[in-house]
Amino acid sequence: MLIKIPSDIKSSEITSKKLYLNRRQFILAASASALSAGAVFSGLDTSLSTHQVIAGEKLGDLHKSSFSTSEKLNSFKDITTYNNFYELGTDKSDPAENAKYLTTRPWMVAIEGEVKKPKTYDIDALMKVAPLEERVYRLRCVEAWSMVIPWVGFPLSALVKLAEPTGNAKYIQFITLQDPKRMPGQKVPVLEWPYVEGLRMDEAMHPLTILSVGLYGETLPAQNGAPIRLVVPWKYGFKSIKSIVKIRFVDKQPPTAWNLMQSQEYGFYSNVNPEVDHPRWSQATERRIGEFFRRKTLMFNGYGEQVADLYRGMDLKKYY
Amino acid sequence: MKYSPALKAVVFVACLIPLGQLLYYAWVGDLTANPIEFITHFTGDWSLIFLLATLGVTPLRKILGWNDLIKFRRMLGLFAFFYALLHFSTYMVLDHFFDFPAIVKDIIKRPYVTAGFTAFVLMIPLAITSTAAMIRRLGKRWQRLHRLVYVAAIAGVVHFYWLVKADIRRPVQYGLVLAVLLGCRLVIIWAQRWPKFQKFQWFHSFKSWS
Numbered sequence: 001m002l003i004k005i006p007s008d009i010k011s012s013e014i015t016s017k018k019l020y021l022n023r024r025q026f027i028l029a030a031s032a033s034a035l036s037a038g039a040v041f042s043g044l045d046t047s048l049s050t051h052q053v054i055a056g057e058k059l060g061d062l063h064k065s066s067f068s069t070s071e072k073l074n075s076f077k078d079i080t081t082y083n084n085f086y087e088l089g090t091d092k093s094d095p096a097e098n099a100k101y102l103t104t105r106p107w108m109v110a111i112e113g114e115v116k117k118p119k120t121y122d123i124d125a126l127m128k129v130a131p132l133e134e135r136v137y138r139l140r141c142v143e144a145w146s147m148v149i150p151w152v153g154f155p156l157s158a159l160v161k162l163a164e165p166t167g168n169a170k171y172i173q174f175i176t177l178q179d180p181k182r183m184p185g186q187k188v189p190v191l192e193w194p195y196v197e198g199l200r201m202d203e204a205m206h207p208l209t210i211l212s213v214g215l216y217g218e219t220l221p222a223q224n225g226a227p228i229r230l231v232v233p234w235k236y237g238f239k240s241i242k243s244i245v246k247i248r249f250v251d252k253q254p255p256t257a258w259n260l261m262q263s264q265e266y267g268f269y270s271n272v273n274p275e276v277d278h279p280r281w282s283q284a285t286e287r288r289i290g291e292f293f294r295r296k297t298l299m300f301n302g303y304g305e306q307v308a309d310l311y312r313g314m315d316l317k318k319y320y
Numbered sequence: 321m322k323y324s325p326a327l328k329a330v331v332f333v334a335c336l337i338p339l340g341q342l343l344y345y346a347w348v349g350d351l352t353a354n355p356i357e358f359i360t361h362f363t364g365d366w367s368l369i370f371l372l373a374t375l376g377v378t379p380l381r382k383i384l385g386w387n388d389l390i391k392f393r394r395m396l397g398l399f400a401f402f403y404a405l406l407h408f409s410t411y412m413v414l415d416h417f418f419d420f421p422a423i424v425k426d427i428i429k430r431p432y433v434t435a436g437f438t439a440f441v442l443m444i445p446l447a448i449t450s451t452a453a454m455i456r457r458l459g460k461r462w463q464r465l466h467r468l469v470y471v472a473a474i475a476g477v478v479h480f481y482w483l484v485k486a487d488i489r490r491p492v493q494y495g496l497v498l499a500v501l502l503g504c505r506l507v508i509i510w511a512q513r514w515p516k517f518q519k520f521q522w523f524h525s526f527k528s529w530s
Contacts, residue, residue: 077353078353081352081353082352082354086486090486092353143485188489190486261486262486280431280432281430282422282429285422287354287357287415289353290353292356292414292417294415294416294417
């Protein structure tokens with residue numbers, strides 16, 4: 001396969017890609033004569049125009065958000081090689097290796113259900129509905145590890161306002177792409193495909209809740225849920241659904257993928273809570289990736305000041 | 321293939337390859353973003369593989385008719401224990417850094433940890449009594465004691481099965497291999513006892529039906 005690199009990509013940027021392709025991937029990519037360019041321009045052969053935004057492209061000037069934490073960031077390599085994204089394989093290293101299959105252009109996202117203005121957005125248009133901000137959030141995985149990630153995105157509330165939900169809209173359901181060709185992990189029924197998630201309307205409207213389209217100032221790599229994903233920093237990572245194609249406003253609590261799989265282990269809310277253990281392991285502590293000692297897990301992943309009011313009066317042991 | 325000390329040495333070195341691989345990954349900094357988790361999974365995986373290999377010796381010996389295969393069994397079993405020891409040490413030292421209250425709570429409260437710890441503890445007396453002197457000293461009791469390996473293997477596979485979140489393919493594969501290996505033994509026992517069945521009246525009436 002011959003890869004032409006358009007001249008508008010600086011060679012310095014391409015070189016930097018090599019740094020985070022780890023050794024094995026590097027050899028793999030090289031043997032497929034794809035190298036770094038292949039990762040950047042996954043799906044070049046489907047005649048993409050050079051004007052489109054592609055994974056790994058700089059996202060321009062970003063507003064710095066006051067919601068950002070000042071904690072030490074995890075490296076780009078850690079964030080992009082250690083992923084739970086079962087659509088691209090169940091080992092943590094699989095998504096980075098299978099990222100090449102997930103082409104993200106063209107990509108449409110349908111806004112539908114209980115809204116006055118249903119609309120299907122092209123991803124490039126969707127990325128312009130609100131100014132993009134950098135949000136440095138903690139991400140706490142249900143497996144008791146965590147990272148600090150500089151997401152790029154915009155508040156979900158901005159999109160919700162444009163859709164004008166009706167009075168019946170009590171929840172929002174999110175649905176991931178279903179396409180086993182682009183998501184080879186879907187050939188194995190480890191979860192019910194497509195992946196589905198949901199938020200209560202007040203959670204969706206919360207200023208911390210964002211739709212992310214990038215990280216480290218660049219468009220999202222496929223393994224991190226390109227081209228658009230949810231980020232809800234006070235909930236376990238699996239609530240932050242990746243590679244979204246449908247956002248549906250509904251009147252009842254929607255089904256969610258991990259809850260369908262094991263309802264005793266994964267609730268609808270799945271707020272980070274050190275006092276409510278996963279039935280099979282403790283949630284009291286976590287390992288921040290890159291650190292040796294475990295640290296104490298914080299209620300609502302440290303976002304309690306902002307979000308505790310959403311759950312006032314609720315028994316969080318029952319609504320886990 | 322004829323057994324020889326040289327062959328045994330080759331197998332011994334081969335059993336150290338996983339450890340070498342792990343040290344190599346550590347040396348080049350390729351233990352993933354979560355090295356402790358990687359080392360834990362890696363050593364646990366190899367402990368199970370060696371445990372299954374150990375249990376494979378007897379059936380394979382009968383099928384192949386290669387009696388000398390038994391001379392590798394102790395080594396394979398000790399390597400299973402060696403990787404289990406690394407696995408448990410990783411958990412105790414790297415993962416929990418000697419936080420014994422947390423470890424004890426984990427062992428009591430988390431069924432997958434209980435199963436894994438059971439498997440590990442059961443392997444300790446087997447490793448200790450693996451010497452020729454111990455075999456002589458324990459006589460018939462040695463064999464009875466070493467049947468604990470079946471319990472350890474089942475507990476080990478269950479430990480893995482209870483650990484995974486959704487993708488049960490690997491633990492199920494191990495479970496199937498274990499089921500075949502234990503099934504082989506049932507068939508062997510049954511075949512050995514078969515003549516005895518002939519003493520029973522029901523056996524003859526059963527025969528007359530067919």
